[in-house]
Amino acid sequence: MKKKILCTIMSVSMVASLLAGCGGKDTGTQGSSSDTPTSEAGASADAGADDAGASDDAGADDGATADDPYAAYAGTTISVAAIETAYGSQMWQEVADAFTAETGIAVDLTTDKNLEGVIGPSMQGGEYPDVIHLATGREAALTEQFIKDNMIADITDVLSMTVPGETVAVSDKIAGGFTDTSLTNPYGDGKTYLAPMFYSPCGLFYNAGLLEEKGWEVPTTWDEMWELGDKAKEEDIYLFTYPTTGYFDAFLYALMYSAGGPEFFDKATHYEEGIWETPEAQTCFDIIAKLATYTNPITPAQANDQDFTQNQQLVLDNKAIFMPNGTWIVGEMAEAPREEGFQWGMTALPAVQTGGDSYSYTWFEQAWIPAGAENQDAAKLFVAFLYSDTACEIFAKSGAIQPVLGIADKLEGDNVMFYSIYDNGAKAAMGNFAAFDAIPGVEVRTVFLDPVNSLVSGDMTEEEWIANVISASDQMRANLK
Amino acid sequence: MKSSKRRNGFLAVCIAPAVVLFVIFMILPTLNVFRMSLYEKGAYSQTETFVGFKNFQMLINDANFIRSMQNMILLIVVVTIVTFAFALIFAAILTREKIKGQNFFRIVFYIPNILSIVVIAGIFSAIYKPENGMLNSIIGLFRDMTNPILWKGESLVMVSLIIAMVWQAIGYYMVMYMASMSSVPESLYESSNLDGAGRLTQFFQITIPLVWTNIRTTLTFFIISTINMAFLFVKAMTSGGPNGASEVALSYMYGQKDAGLYGYSMAIGVVIFLFSFALSALVNKATDREPLEF
Numbered sequence: 065m066k067k068k069i070l071c072t073i074m075s076v077s078m079v080a081s082l083l084a085g086c087g088g089k090d091t092g093t094q095g096s097s098s099d100t101p102t103s104e105a106g107a108s109a110d111a112g113a114d115d116a117g118a119s120d121d122a123g124a125d126d127g128a129t130a131d132d133p134y135a136a137y138a139g140t141t142i143s144v145a146a147i148e149t150a151y152g153s154q155m156w157q158e159v160a161d162a163f164t165a166e167t168g169i170a171v172d173l174t175t176d177k178n179l180e181g182v183i184g185p186s187m188q189g190g191e192y193p194d195v196i197h198l199a200t201g202r203e204a205a206l207t208e209q210f211i212k213d214n215m216i217a218d219i220t221d222v223l224s225m226t227v228p229g230e231t232v233a234v235s236d237k238i239a240g241g242f243t244d245t246s247l248t249n250p251y252g253d254g255k256t257y258l259a260p261m262f263y264s265p266c267g268l269f270y271n272a273g274l275l276e277e278k279g280w281e282v283p284t285t286w287d288e289m290w291e292l293g294d295k296a297k298e299e300d301i302y303l304f305t306y307p308t309t310g311y312f313d314a315f316l317y318a319l320m321y322s323a324g325g326p327e328f329f330d331k332a333t334h335y336e337e338g339i340w341e342t343p344e345a346q347t348c349f350d351i352i353a354k355l356a357t358y359t360n361p362i363t364p365a366q367a368n369d370q371d372f373t374q375n376q377q378l379v380l381d382n383k384a385i386f387m388p389n390g391t392w393i394v395g396e397m398a399e400a401p402r403e404e405g406f407q408w409g410m411t412a413l414p415a416v417q418t419g420g421d422s423y424s425y426t427w428f429e430q431a432w433i434p435a436g437a438e439n440q441d442a443a444k445l446f447v448a449f450l451y452s453d454t455a456c457e458i459f460a461k462s463g464a465i466q467p468v469l470g471i472a473d474k475l476e477g478d479n480v481m482f483y484s485i486y487d488n489g490a491k492a493a494m495g496n497f498a499a500f501d502a503i504p505g506v507e508v509r510t511v512f513l514d515p516v517n518s519l520v521s522g523d524m525t526e527e528e529w530i531a532n533v534i535s536a537s538d539q540m541r542a543n544l545k
Numbered sequence: 546m547k548s549s550k551r552r553n554g555f556l557a558v559c560i561a562p563a564v565v566l567f568v569i570f571m572i573l574p575t576l577n578v579f580r581m582s583l584y585e586k587g588a589y590s591q592t593e594t595f596v597g598f599k600n601f602q603m604l605i606n607d608a609n610f611i612r613s614m615q616n617m618i619l620l621i622v623v624v625t626i627v628t629f630a631f632a633l634i635f636a637a638i639l640t641r642e643k644i645k646g647q648n649f650f651r652i653v654f655y656i657p658n659i660l661s662i663v664v665i666a667g668i669f670s671a672i673y674k675p676e677n678g679m680l681n682s683i684i685g686l687f688r689d690m691t692n693p694i695l696w697k698g699e700s701l702v703m704v705s706l707i708i709a710m711v712w713q714a715i716g717y718y719m720v721m722y723m724a725s726m727s728s729v730p731e732s733l734y735e736s737s738n739l740d741g742a743g744r745l746t747q748f749f750q751i752t753i754p755l756v757w758t759n760i761r762t763t764l765t766f767f768i769i770s771t772i773n774m775a776f777l778f779v780k781a782m783t784s785g786g787p788n789g790a791s792e793v794a795l796s797y798m799y800g801q802k803d804a805g806l807y808g809y810s811m812a813i814g815v816v817i818f819l820f821s822f823a824l825s826a827l828v829n830k831a832t833d834r835e836p837l838e839f
Contacts, residue, residue, distance in 0.1 A: 184588075184589075187589050188588065188589060190591065203784070203803065204803045205804060206803075208805070209587050209588060209589055209803075210589060212587060212805050213587040213589065213590040213805070215589060215590060308786075309786075309788075361695070362675035362676065362693060362695060364695070364698055364699065364786075364787040364788075365673075365675050365695035365696065365697040365698040366674075366697065367786060367787060368697070368782075368783050368784045368786045368787070369784045370666060370667075370670050370782060370783070370784070371670055371674075371697070374674065502804050502806045502809075504600075504603045504604075504610075504801065504806055504809050505608070505609045505610065505801075510609070510789065514786070514787075514788045515788055517699065517786060517787035517788040518699060518787065518788045521695070521698055521699045521700075521787065523699045523700070523788070523790075524788070
């Protein structure tokens with residue numbers, strides 16, 4: 065009998081340990097992808113709530129004694145998630161610290177190069193960061209999905225808020241035009257949902273030293289461009305390359321502006337019926353198709369996320385003259401070897417005909433507040449703070465330029481030349497393709513941009529490309545938001 | 546009677562933890578995939594609409610999906626056959642022949658299997674580089690390289706993927722075959738030797754039939770792992786490009802989720818699930834033989 069009891073006790077303990085072991089293991093493997101962020105976020109949220117509860121009394125006392133505008137937020141912790149790009153992540157930590165010093169609101173900062181993978185799983189579980197800084201146009205298209213599903217908080221009131229630590233309103237600081245684009249007001253209802261961040265003029269980047277050495281002029285029209293291409297070909301230099309087809313978005317936008325002006329751009333980006341059969345559209349298609357024949361043929365083989373820097377290297381090695389890019393390229397390729405006498409140059413897209421307008425697309429990133437965020441008011445304060453002089457200076461040190469008035473004085477090095485592009489005759493192109501409800505197999509990138517790879521390699525003709533654009537555009541129009 | 550009841554109760558208690566965990570972490574998610582394939586939903590939105598079989602109807606007309614399935618089937622067939630052949634031959638050589646540095650080769654073949662896919666993608670990125678890449682430099686010794694071969698270009702990208710996947714998989718299967726080959730009794734080879742059987746005859750008449758059960762198991766492994774590995778390789782090496790030429794079913798499914806079509810991507814998941822299930826069953830049935838014992 066005693067033996068039996070012993071046996072039972074032992075087997076029970078075995079089962080218990082088995083349970084414990086299995087439980088631990090399974091949540092562990094799951095946790096690496098989804099549970100940990102949730103539980104962490106949960107923990108910090110709890111901590112925040114506790115703090116808030118504890119300091120409620122303190123807050124009341126403060127309110128009585130001092131005139132602290134942020135007393136209501138005492139003890140609040142907001143979580144901020146920012147993508148780490150060529151500018152690095154250090155600046156975000158500094159800005160977060162400055163924000164905490166100014167308002168007393170603690171910031172729980174997450175930065176990662178693959179931000180979608182880090183915050184995505186917990187958001188699927190319903191836990192949202194309070195502020196997300198993540199540009200559109202990325203492969204994971206997280207921001208686009210939030211726009212499509214109407215899951216972004218309206219931040220129009222942030223524009224009239226006073227910048228923390230200053231006396232001016234946010235709208236008085238942001239440079240003109242940045243808050244009226246389809247990127248910040250995606251639904252075209254006059255309300256702002258995304259805050260414009262770090263702008264960069266996009267254009268064609270080249271080795272100014274090479275052109276100088278050969279005595280070549282920077283082309284101002286596409287005809288001059290082709291002439292230069294023929295001349296360069298004789299010296300075994302190709303006219304053009306591109307990092308990945310994704311870089312054609314800014315290129316295509318600027319091209320559409322210079323081919324047909326803002327009116328054509330607006331119609332095209334809203335997929336108006338018959339728009340792709342107009343002469344303006346034909347000009348755009350023709351130029352890209354012709355450019356494909358002038359492109360260094362090894363480009364498509366390297367136009368993927370793994371090898372795109374090798375395409376950028378082609379410009380540094382004088383194997384291609386121009387590539388579409390943004391000002392971050394200087395920092396991105398800072399360590400790369402280069403030809404002697406190399407010097408960055410940047411030009412707007414050439415005009416379609418002599419005397420026509422040349423355009424440079426203004427690329428900018430976005431910060432936004434998920435509609436499901438917990439501390440929306442504190443988050444709005446943070447967004448407002450991003451335009452403060454303090455924050456702008458911290459960002460500018462890393463090369464990230466906020467779209468605020470008077471930022472030109474804070475520019476250094478190559479950036480002075482890059483950002484003066486609009487002072488030298490180029491017009492600014494802004495906006496993007498209008499959001500539409502997701503359609504299986506039809507995305508802006510796969511329809512408009514990716515086929516450039518096939519044009520270069522000769523696996524697709526211009527006519528096939530146009531036919532695909534027209535049929536996809538019909539579907540996009542039918543699904544417009 | 547009473548004791549058997551208690552025994553059953555005891556067994557139930559013992560099995561319960563595993564069953565509960567299995568149901569929660571395996572069965573429920575799988576059922577959820579099937580359920581979600583009938584809905585329309587963004588990856589992050591909390592609302593979902595029931596759409597019946599609409600997702601599947603759209604799948605049939607989606608040319609990109611068809612191409613990604615074709616690519617996946619191509620990989621399954623070619624990678625399986627090539628890896629299978631090489632692994633068997635190498636395993637037979639390493640177990641049957643007396644070669645200097647046998648262990649060395651065994652390790653060398655196995656190393657790719659230990660490397661992470663991202664590392665392999667980096668290695669092959671250097672090998673396939675159009676200019677100064679290892680492969681093109683070697684070929685450049687024999688032919689003019691003014692127009693370099695574009696290994697990751699649209700026409701060759703699938704071949705490049707196949708080479709990398711075979712390179713990665715050989716070692717693993719080789720070790721598996723070696724394990725079962727070394728348990729084949731030496732006496733069989735000696736007696737067949739006396740009967741005048743050459744090495745090839747021995748390989749086909751003795752080795753293969755005796756490791757057949759092992760081969761059958763690995764064929765199922767091949768199908769499942771190629772489907773999974775293809776996704777990793779494509780993500781790390783080509784991101785589906787150029788212009789979608791190297792997209793496989795799983796990477797397409799992943800991309801559609803990012804495009805905001807969660808339900809649609811789950812429908813793709815269902816198709817892949819059923820496909821791999823059916824294919825495994827088919828292969829299992831086709832390779833069914835009376836097991837031989839030694």
